[in-house]
């Protein structure tokens with residue numbers, strides 16, 4: 001059944017500085033925990049589904065959005081099922097299953113190259129903390145390329161048969177991810193935002209980090225320490241030039257706000273960073 005949604009007046013959001021006027025709303029959502037997140041494996045374009053916890057995270061994110069009364073006009077996601085499943089859960093729980101969903105490979109996770117399928121902590125044990133940190137978070141140094149014989153090279157997956165071979169990555173750093181995300185941002189997402197729509201993008205940790213770097217003008221250095229947790233919606237209000245408005249409750253360097261209490265958010269962000277720290281957890 002359609003849930004009733006309370007749409008706050010756009011021009012009078014209590015979360016915005018006085019005189020700031022919202023033209024469009026952008027909601028970014030990383031998928032819930034995937035089977036490979038759970039196993040602590042480098043994932044990238046490997047197409048794995050959500051765990052039960054991941055589905056619950058998506059449901060919690062959906063509830064947080066529903067509580068705030070967001071009415072989604074149009075939704076975008078990647079070609080990977082963990083993001084698609086998350087989006088489906090959100091639209092179902094918020095009673096908005098009729099929303100049009102656009103899927104595009106340019107919103108995929110960063111392609112993890114030769115690291116795809118390796119355990120993050122085992123990789124640290126083998127190559128060292130510094131090397132893995134660089135591979136995970138350096139802005140412009142890509143991990144080693146994947147072998148084109150590998151089952152994880154997207155060129156061997158018919159889902160990507162429509163993409164020219166030279167555009168199918170062998171490995172990507174965040175800079176590469178930004179460069180392949182932005183053309184889609186400009187061609188397909190920007191027009192909806194320009195028309196004042198409320199847009200939901202269900203994507204991935206690193207494709208969202210790339211969009212945030214662009215939106216908030218975050219430096220190459222600062223982006224290395226920004227983590228995006230699973231299943232917590234991140235809401236941006238944009239002005240008519242699509243510049244982000246500073247929202248109260250936002251944590252620098254972001255001007256949008258995560259729908260989570262600050263302590264829970266910090267803990268979730270630290271957990272992402274700690275996935276490649278040997279002394280944390282068991283996997």
Ligand SMILES: O=C(O)[C@@H](CO)OP(=O)(O)O
Pocket residue numbers: 037041042043044045109110112136205206272275
């Ligand atoms: O493995 C991946 O594809 C990503 C997201 O899960 O991991 P990381 O946070 O290490 O970049």
